Every structure is written in C-alpha cells, then in structure tokens.
Amino acid sequence: MAELPQKQAQRLAHRPLSPFVTIFRWPVTMATSIIHRITGVALAAGTLLLAWWLIAASNGLESYALFTDVTAGLPGQLVLFGFTWALTFHAANGIRHLAWDLGYGFALPTANKTGILVFVLSFLLAIGFFVLAWSGYGGYYQ
Amino acid sequence: MSLETPLHKAQGMGSAHSGVGPFWKQRISAVALVPLTLWFAISVLGLVGAPLAAVLTFLFNPVNAVLMASFLLIGLFHMTIGLQEIILDYVPNQGFKFFLILVNYTFAIAVAAASIFSLLRIVGT
Numbered sequence: 001m002a003e004l005p006q007k008q009a010q011r012l013a014h015r016p017l018s019p020f021v022t023i024f025r026w027p028v029t030m031a032t033s034i035i036h037r038i039t040g041v042a043l044a045a046g047t048l049l050l051a052w053w054l055i056a057a058s059n060g061l062e063s064y065a066l067f068t069d070v071t072a073g074l075p076g077q078l079v080l081f082g083f084t085w086a087l088t089f090h091a092a093n094g095i096r097h098l099a100w101d102l103g104y105g106f107a108l109p110t111a112n113k114t115g116i117l118v119f120v121l122s123f124l125l126a127i128g129f130f131v132l133a134w135s136g137y138g139g140y141y142q
Numbered sequence: 143m144s145l146e147t148p149l150h151k152a153q154g155m156g157s158a159h160s161g162v163g164p165f166w167k168q169r170i171s172a173v174a175l176v177p178l179t180l181w182f183a184i185s186v187l188g189l190v191g192a193p194l195a196a197v198l199t200f201l202f203n204p205v206n207a208v209l210m211a212s213f214l215l216i217g218l219f220h221m222t223i224g225l226q227e228i229i230l231d232y233v234p235n236q237g238f239k240f241f242l243i244l245v246n247y248t249f250a251i252a253v254a255a256a257s258i259f260s261l262l263r264i265v266g267t
Contacts, residue, residue, distance in 0.1 A: 022260075047218065051257045053190070058195045058260035063200045064194045073188060084187060091179045094172050101169060125183070133188040 029108075037085040045046045046083045079111035084129055089122035164223045171220040178213040186210070201264045214257050222250045 056067040070076050076080075097113050099105050105114055185206070189197055200206055225246045232237040 016155045037228060041228065043217075044221050047214075047221065047253045050258075051253050054260040056262075057194060057201070058263040060160070061194055064197075068191060084183070087179060087183060090237055091176065095176060095212060098169065098172060118251070129183050129187050132184070133190060 030117045039090040042086040085126035088125040092118045168223045223258045
C-alpha cells in the first residue's frame with residue numbers, strides 16, 4: 001500500500017543525511033589547513049592596512065596622525081595583533097607546506113607534531129614581534 | 143564514433159583552464175617570501191607606532207625601499223594566486239566566478255599601484 005504523501009514527506013525529512021563539516025572532530029592537520037586559508041584571506045585584507053600606512057606616510061603629518069590615532073586604540077591594536085599573528089602563522093605553516101612539497105614530514109605523527117609546533121611558534125613569534133614593536137626603536141612608547 | 147582521443151577531450155578542461163603554472167608560481171613566490179616576511183616582521187612591524195620622521199628615514203634607505211617594494215609585489219602576486227585558488231574551489235557559478243577573478247586582479251593591481259606610488263613619493267622627496 002502506498003504511503004500517504006504527508007507521511008512520506010515526514011519520513012524523507014528525517015532520513016539520515018551525509019555528514020557535514022560540523023560533525024567531524026578537528027584533527028590538527030585539518031585545523032592548520034583551514035586556518036592557513038583563513039589567514040591567507042586575512043592577510044589579503046591586511047595589504048590594505050600596509051597600503052594605508054605607506055599612503056599616510058607619504059602624504060604628510062596630518063594623514064599620518066590619522067593612521068597612528070586609529071591604530072593606537074584598542075580595536076586598532078587588536079587588528080594589528082591579528083595581522084601579525086596571521087603573518088607568523090601563514091609563514092610558519094607555509095614553510096611546513098614547502099617541506100611537504102619536497103616530500104618531508106608526511107607521516108601522520110610528524111604532521112601532527114609540526115602542526116602543533118606551528119601553532120605554538122606562530123603565537124610566540126607574534127607576541128615577540130609585538131613586544132619588539134612596543135619596546136623598540138620608535139615604538140608606541142615614544 | 144568520435145575520432146577525438148581521450149587526452150584531447152581532457153585537455154583544457156581543468157577548473158582554471160590551465161595546468162601547473164600557478165602551482166609553481168605559488169611555491170616560488172612562497173620561497174622568496176620566507177626571508178622577506180622575516181625582514182618585514184622584524185623591521186616594519188616595529189615602526190607602526192613610530193613618529194613620521196622615523197618612518198621616512200627608514201623608507202628613504204634604498205635597501206629598505208627595495209625590500210619593501212619586493213615584499214609588496216611578491217606578496218600581492220602570491221596573494222592573487224591563493225585567492226584565485228579559493229575562488230575556483232568555492233564558487234560554482236561561472237559568471238560570478240569570472241567576476242570574482244576580475245575583482246581579485248583589480249584589487250591586487252590597485253593595492254600595488256597605490257603602495258608603490260607612495261613609496262616612490264617618499265624616496266623621491
């Protein structure tokens with residue numbers, strides 16, 4: 001006997017679906033791969049910041065003051081730190097990708113270890129460069 | 143029956159309608175960017191909050207100006223290939239894909255032109 005159309009629709013709505021990305025756990029290699037892309041896009045947006053910095057510097061004191069005012073505030077500092085971390089992450093993970101291209105580090109335990117290393121190193125480097133910017137030559141203290 | 147060989151049918155049918163060119167360009171620019179990024183992070187990031195005179199003195203140095211231009215141009219080149227790869231991966235609609243590829247190139251050329259002009263303006267004064 002044929003199902004009633006309504007019942008059939010109900011059954012179809014509850015049928016098992018193919019799993020989407022949200023259902024998987026996040027292995028290190030998957031996380032680094034996705035974050036590599038996201039940081040790449042973020043750095044593309046960051047080129048606007050670098051271009052603004054150069055344009056402001058070439059335009060004279062008034063334009064430059066606007067740039068330093070915006071970047072000295074908390075939101076500006078967060079954006080700058082995000083840019084710095086995106087740069088260190090993309091660079092460190094990029095070196096990992098170049099090693100893979102040469103055929104090194106493909107074993108899963110190695111890839112997991114280098115992935116964690118990239119996370120730790122990128123944060124340490126970003127914090128290091130930020131400390132350098134704050135304490136160094138012509139940083140925010142002056 | 144078609145007289146076309148299977149190879150001929152497959153040629154030019156990749157998502158980007160080209161071969162491994164972008165792959166190599168991406169790797170070569172990546173290798174160049176490793177030392178340039180290190181230089182950028184150490185010397186330029188520290189200058190962001192500096193007084194204007196310090197920034198101008200830094201960029202007036204020819205070595206720094208050339209490294210800055212190299213970092214910008216090679217970085218934007220690397221960026222264009224990467225963004226195109228993402229567009230080809232995620233945008234199924236042919237027209238919208240083509241539009242985004244044009245936006246990608248326009249963005250890269252605009253940022254490159256504006257930055258290099260500013261750099262030359264600083265070096266030239």
